[in-house]
Amino acid sequence: MLGHPTSSSGHIWKFFRRSGLDQVSLETAADLQALGELDQKLWVALACPVKGLEMDEKTLSLIDSDGDGRIRPAELIAALHWAAARLADPADLLKGVNSLTAAAIRSDSDEGKAMAAAARLILPQAGKKESDGLTVEDIIKPGTNFAPDRIRGNGLVPPAAAPDADSTALIQGFIAGLAGKPDSAGAIRKQFDTFFAELESFAGRNERAADPALAVLGEGTATGLAVLIALRTKVQDYFVRCRLADFDPLLIGAANRPEGDTFTLPAKPLSPNSAELVALPLARIEPGKPLPLQGGVNPAWAGALADLRTTVVAPLFGADKSSLTEAEWNALLGRFAAFQTWLETKVAGVAEALGLKPAAAVLSAGGQGRLAGLIEGDQALAPGYAAAADLERLARYHRDLRTLLHNFINFADFYSRQRRAVFQAGTLFLDSRSCDLCTRADNPAQHAILAAMGRFYIAYVECRRAGSPVMTIAACFTQGDSNYLSVGRNGVFYDRQGKDWDGTIVKIIDNPISVRQAFMSPYKRVANFVEEQIAKFAAAKDQATTASLGQGVIAAGAVPDPAAKASSQPFDIAKFAGIFAAIGLAIGAIGGAVASVAVGFMHLAPWQMPLAIVGALLIISGPAMLIAAIKLHQRNLGPLLEASGWAVNGRVKINFTLGKLLTQRAALPPGSQRHLHDPYKDKAMHRRRILYLVLLLAVAALVTAKIQGFWPFSP
Secondary structure: OOOOOEOOOOOEOOEEEEOOEEEEOOOOHHHHHOHHHOOHHHOOEEEEEOOOOOOOHHHHHHHOOOOOOEEOHHHHHHHHHHHHOOEOOHHHHHOOOOOEOHHHEOOOOHHHHHHHHHHHHHHHHOOOOOOOOEOHHHHHOOOOOOOOOOOOOOOOOOHHHOOOHHHHHHHHHHHHHOOOOOOOOOOOHHHHHHHHHHHHHHHHHHHHOOOOOOOOOHHHHHHHHHHHHHHHHHHHHHHHHHHHHHHOHHHHHHHOOOOOOOOOOOOOOOOOOOHHHHOOOOEOOOOOOOEEOOOOEOHHHHHHHHHHHHHHHHHHHOOOOOEEOHHHHHHHHHHHHHHHHHHHOOOOOHHHHHOHHHHHHHHHOOHHHHHHHHHHHHHHHHHHHHOHHHHHHHHHHHHHHHHHHOOOOOOHHHHHOOOOOOOOOEEEEEOOEEEOOEEEOOOHHHHHHHHHHHOOEEEEEEEEEOOEEEEEEEEEEOOOOOOOOOOOOEEEEEEOOOOEEEEEEEEEEOOOOOHHHHHHHHHHHHHHHHHHHHHHHHHHHHHHHHHHHHHHHHHHOOOOOHHHHHHOOOOOHHHHHHHHHHHHHHHHHHHHHHHHHHHHHHOOOOOHHHHHHHHHHHHHHHHHHHHHHHHHHOOEHHHHHHOOOOEEOOOOEOOHHHHHHHEEEOOOOOOOOOOOOOOOOOHHHHHHHHHHHHHHHHHHHHHHHHHHOOOOOOO
16 A cells, blocks of 8 residues: 545545556545546546447446547546435445445435436336335336336326226327327326316207207207208298399299290200209299298209208198298298307317217216326326436446446456456457457557557457457467467457357467567577578479489480580599588588587586576577567556557556466366376387487587596597
């Protein structure tokens, strides 16, 4: 534990050290409330992306208040303060639990009360008790708190929420009357009073319709009025023509014709509905003649006049009444005037569509009170359901803020080894190793520009899985060697959900993986060089032999040329003797050098010999080991994360100890039993190794004998 710097409010901070980096410790609610005062130079990260992290993207989007796809310190602090102000104990945010109880919500604020009410509404719908906690999934689960058959405080009462069939029919009728309007999903409070006012007015008007002073024909009044209206114009025309005939008898002929002074019947067959007959008066025009209702009437209007006599005249004047004077006709119209006025002043609306009997039934059975109760209940739920979105946000922060804080303010999750950091995408298994430091890298070429500065050996692996889009990861190898790592090698990647992906290396950033690998690298380079030279020499000899054989075959089938034979040069033994002498000198020089080293080594004291061997090894491998150690010491997680969109504040180093934990090598489980007998062992190779060892010991013994003066052979 380090010192305890204080903030402007006097808060004492605690820090912990991991891999050489000082990081602030978040342990109490006071730490969270004072976080805005902590110098941001002490934060591990200053920005992170919303996408591509192993964390709920919806939660990160809520924190990203400006919607730019990145989270910065101000946004994180604002989210922290928002959640802390609505929890009874802000320290709950450090638990990271996906369970929020109503009791955990602050009850001394309007926002807290509304969210607690929302929680109590959703609990029974999620099948939980008051003391149970709600998960994020409980709150957003379709079919519970937002089910279409429940009132939910939004001003709408769906028909399925009605307590009985009559109320259901009432709401359905109301909805039908509101068809096509945006608020036609249920009975809305602002239209509720108007609706029942229409019902009462409709029912009252229909009760008045039973008054004899209004309904002169009882239930047949409407039908009788319709008959009068259908004949009114034609009857008035008849009596006007009769008055003209009384005014001037000379006009009688003209009054009996529809127009003009002459009228002739058409030659075509006539029917009662012929236009020529319809245009004629109802009956023959004579001065002061009453309107006949039967006999002597226009055939085109005989049926309508018969209906008038049956429906209206007979009930009011008697069944033997067969004609009407103009005064009687006007009196008849007067008796129906009040009913016509009542009928024309009715207001068509939802009540009219519902019908008289259903409307009366709803009013008499207390439908207004029942529906009013539903609407009042809906209004009572409005604050709770309006706070459902805030409740979901609080539940997400209650679950996820702890994770974000320990991957943003500090990297406690990454260094704890009990949890994984949000930037760790999963584990890659390849080349008898498992790599835990794997991050998303959707664009390897762009990602590698910054990631290379981290000094990691990075293998970009393209991962494929049936039914999923291709994913590319950057896997950091921090233990072992790179001898068998190359583009095209395949492995298996397990994501954080445990799904397996086929992985193929598509790009490599080459950096030292370990000092041990650097120690062996000079010898491997020499071995590779010798192997390449031997292969080239063998290939050249094989090519020369093949060409020589081809020329020999050609020469065997050709006729000897004396001139060519004479011009061929004879074997020069002196030349080849010089070549062999040069080869002998070279071998002698090498042997002399080896002998000199051996003589010098053998003259050392026994305790100096191991030091000499170590010194020789350091001379050969030391530079490579030194360069590798420097690069390994410079391994920094920052560039790797910044290539993925982070802004890392400090040098997040990966030392040797942590590197061994991030890449695990294959090891037998504790207590395993090994049977060393291998029936497929290469016995010839084993014998050659024994032979080489015997020869090496023999040479060492001869050199030792020579040095000590016990050389058994004469010069």
